[in-house]
Amino acid sequence: MNSKTRIEAEQAAIAQRSDWLGILSRSIGSELEELAVPFAAGLAFEWLRVPDVGLVMVRGRAGGTGNVFNLGEMTVARASIRLADGTVGHGYVQGRDKRQAELAAIIDALLQHPDHYQEIMAKVIEPLRQRAEARRLAKSRKAAATKVEFFTMVRGEDPA
Amino acid sequence: MAYVAVKGGEQAILNTHKLISESRRGNPDLAELTLAQISEQFALAVDRVMTEGSVYDRELAALALKQAQGDAVEAIFLLRAYRTTLPRIALSEPIDTAKMTIRRRISATFKDIPGGQVLGPTYDYTHRLLDFALAAEGLERPNAELAREPLDGATPRVIDLLDSEGLIEAESDDRAGECFDLTREPMRFPAGRDQRLQNLARGDEGFMLGLAYSTVRGYGGAHPFVGELRVGEIEVEIVPEELGFPIVVAEVTVTECQMINQFRGTAATPPQFTRGYGLAFGHNERKAMAMSLVDRAMRARELGEDVRYPAQDEEFVLSHTDNVEASGMVSHFKLPHYVDFQAELALVRQLRAEHAVTRAEAQMKEVAE
Numbered sequence: 001m002n003s004k005t006r007i008e009a010e011q012a013a014i015a016q017r018s019d020w021l022g023i024l025s026r027s028i029g030s031e032l033e034e035l036a037v038p039f040a041a042g043l044a045f046e047w048l049r050v051p052d053v054g055l056v057m058v059r060g061r062a063g064g065t066g067n068v069f070n071l072g073e074m075t076v077a078r079a080s081i082r083l084a085d086g087t088v089g090h091g092y093v094q095g096r097d098k099r100q101a102e103l104a105a106i107i108d109a110l111l112q113h114p115d116h117y118q119e120i121m122a123k124v125i126e127p128l129r130q131r132a133e134a135r136r137l138a139k140s141r142k143a144a145a146t147k148v149e150f151f152t153m154v155r156g157e158d159p160a
Numbered sequence: 161m162a163y164v165a166v167k168g169g170e171q172a173i174l175n176t177h178k179l180i181s182e183s184r185r186g187n188p189d190l191a192e193l194t195l196a197q198i199s200e201q202f203a204l205a206v207d208r209v210m211t212e213g214s215v216y217d218r219e220l221a222a223l224a225l226k227q228a229q230g231d232a233v234e235a236i237f238l239l240r241a242y243r244t245t246l247p248r249i250a251l252s253e254p255i256d257t258a259k260m261t262i263r264r265r266i267s268a269t270f271k272d273i274p275g276g277q278v279l280g281p282t283y284d285y286t287h288r289l290l291d292f293a294l295a296a297e298g299l300e301r302p303n304a305e306l307a308r309e310p311l312d313g314a315t316p317r318v319i320d321l322l323d324s325e326g327l328i329e330a331e332s333d334d335r336a337g338e339c340f341d342l343t344r345e346p347m348r349f350p351a352g353r354d355q356r357l358q359n360l361a362r363g364d365e366g367f368m369l370g371l372a373y374s375t376v377r378g379y380g381g382a383h384p385f386v387g388e389l390r391v392g393e394i395e396v397e398i399v400p401e402e403l404g405f406p407i408v409v410a411e412v413t414v415t416e417c418q419m420i421n422q423f424r425g426t427a428a429t430p431p432q433f434t435r436g437y438g439l440a441f442g443h444n445e446r447k448a449m450a451m452s453l454v455d456r457a458m459r460a461r462e463l464g465e466d467v468r469y470p471a472q473d474e475e476f477v478l479s480h481t482d483n484v485e486a487s488g489m490v491s492h493f494k495l496p497h498y499v500d501f502q503a504e505l506a507l508v509r510q511l512r513a514e515h516a517v518t519r520a521e522a523q524m525k526e527v528a529e
Contacts, residue, residue, distance in 0.1 A: 014405045015406070017403075017405075018405055018406060018407050018408075018488045019406040020222045021408075022165070022395075022407055022408035022409075025407065025408060025410060026408065026410065026411050027410045037346070037450060052247075053245070053246060053249065054246050054249035054411070054426065055215070055246045055249060056252050056396065056398055056409060057250075057251045057252060057341070057343075058216065058248055058252045058255065058303065058396055058412065059250065059251060059252050059253070059254045059255065059339065060254060060255055060257070060357075060414075060439045061254045061255075061331070061333065061470060062331055062353055062354070062357060062437050063319070063331030063418065063435050063437050064256075064258065064317055064319075064331065064416065064418065064437070065317075065330075065331045065332060065333070066331030066332060066333060066353075066437075067331075067333055067334065067339065067352075067353060067354055068254045068333065068335070068337050068338070068339045068354065069339050069340075069354040069355075069357040069358050069361075070339060070340075070341050070342070070354070070361075071255075071358070071361050071414075071439055071441070072210075072211065072214040072215065072216060072361060072362065072441055073214060073215050073216070073243060073248075073343075074215065074216035074217065074396065074410060074412060075215065075217040075220065076249055076398075076409055078249065078400075079421065080402065087310045090400065090402060092398075092400065092407065092409050093409075093508070094410035094411070095217060095219070096217065096219070097219075108299050121332075124484075127271050128387075129162065129406050136261055136393075137310050138306070139261070139263060140261065140262075140263075140310030140311045141263070141306040141307045141308075141309070141310050142304040142306060142307075142313045143263045143264065143280050143310075143311055144278070144307035144309060144310055144386075145279050145305035145306060145307040146264075146278055146279040146280055146281075146305075147276045147277065147278050147279075147307070147311075147523075148276075148277045148278070148279050149271075149277075150271045150277065151271075152170075152271065
């Protein structure tokens with residue numbers, strides 16, 4: 001493999017992992033629990049970081065495109081684990097659910113295994129993505145039903 | 161003189177804690193409110209507490225509101241106090257509001273905008289008549305209509321339509337992402353726009369609304385237009401140290417207001433519209449709009465305008481927006497000030513005695529003359 005294709009392969013792997021971590025972070029705790037437990041139950045791992053809760057400062061831009069400013073913070077729970085074979089998994093989730101962060105870290109580690117990748121993508125990540133997308137679609141269709149056409153009234157003095 | 165503390169009263173204080181607990185609960189024959197109920201059904205109160213408490217966490221904000229019996233300012237204080245117990249994990253990448261999943265988006269400047277005008281959930285076109293149907297329990301409430309298709313994925317900013325013609329000042333990042341953090345550094349004057357916007361974002365909605373109102377009533381000469389107001393969900397990205405690449409860590413609801421204002425122009429710059437910006441957590445239109453008006457008013461100095469009115473005076477505005485500080489200062493006057501007051505009392509007595517002597521002497525002098 002030449003260096004260009006190796007870099008491309010690495011970037012593709014990073015994009016993939018970033019994608020699943022993003023799906024896990026925005027999951028609903030109970031949904032992740034339901035889908036992830038069949039893979040996580042009884043699995044041996046050690047903690048690299050026991051689940052904890054912290055803050056992320058959310059930043060905006062003046063005018064949407066200008067200089068950066070601090071809008072306010074949000075809560076995030078995180079955890080890191082290492083599987084028996086040495087694979088490291090990191091979990092970041094919105095809010096303060098430590099169990100959800102633990103499950104996200106375990107799923108992240110398992111997804112890095114070629115043996116588990118396809119099954120977990122199909123049984124955990126894709127269902128989470130589809131449910132989130134269905135909720136987004138429903139919201140967007142409700143908003144779309146309130147789309148409005150305003151007409152400017154023609155006043156008497158205006159020429160026809 | 162400095163405040164002199166008192167001690168004692170432990171039993172009374174313990175008892176007042178029990179009494180407040182009972183008052184908070186109200187009639188025990190009624191069901192107790194759950195945090196989910198507060199979060200779902202008092203969603204706008206939760207949004208305000210998250211914005212001014214400066215922590216996006218619906219459950220914590222709902223808890224704060226429950227504990228404070230619905231008192232928003234007290235709830236904001238509780239949330240601010242809690243945030244000090246948590247470590248800072250990361251700074252997010254700046255959010256891109258052009259990528260928002262839109263739930264509401266309107267413009268008062270153009271009626272035909274790419275992506276369309278979307279009213280979303282709003283009280284704007286309601287009659288403001290009390291709805292007694294809501295007083296009845298167990299009634300079926302109307303459900304939202306579903307359009308056949310969702311909204312267009314990409315919804316460009318309305319303000320960019322003017323930007324392309326150069327009719328409005330451009331906003332670009334000339335500080336390479338560096339920004340002031342009020343939670344880490346004390347306020348500085350003159351304040352940069354980053355410091356001002358953070359301060360306004362956390363600031364009290366009522367104070368901001370009053371100031372914004374003053375700018376359009378003659379104490380600021382503003383003649384604003386809402387270029388765009390949008391509400392929706394936005395992804396928050398961080399780059400965790402151990403990963404070294406960006407991941408989406410959350411999706412938050414924000415309200416953004418782009419306010420357009422007139423500008424005469426100078427010898428060097430041709431006439432051009434100027435901008436004020438408002439951004440708040442949750443659905444918080446009044447706050448975002450007021451913030452954008454006050455932001456524009458405080459830009460007077462950098463735009464070469466006279467600083468004549470309260471809303472244009474950044475030291476006045478920024479020092480008084482924070483309702484935790486403001487209510488702390490105002491509220492502390494009800495704490496025991498016995499020693500201070502004794503000192504004042506003695507002083508007034510002494511001054512009165514001296515006054516009486518001086519007057520008597522003056523009268524005797526008059527009589528003598």
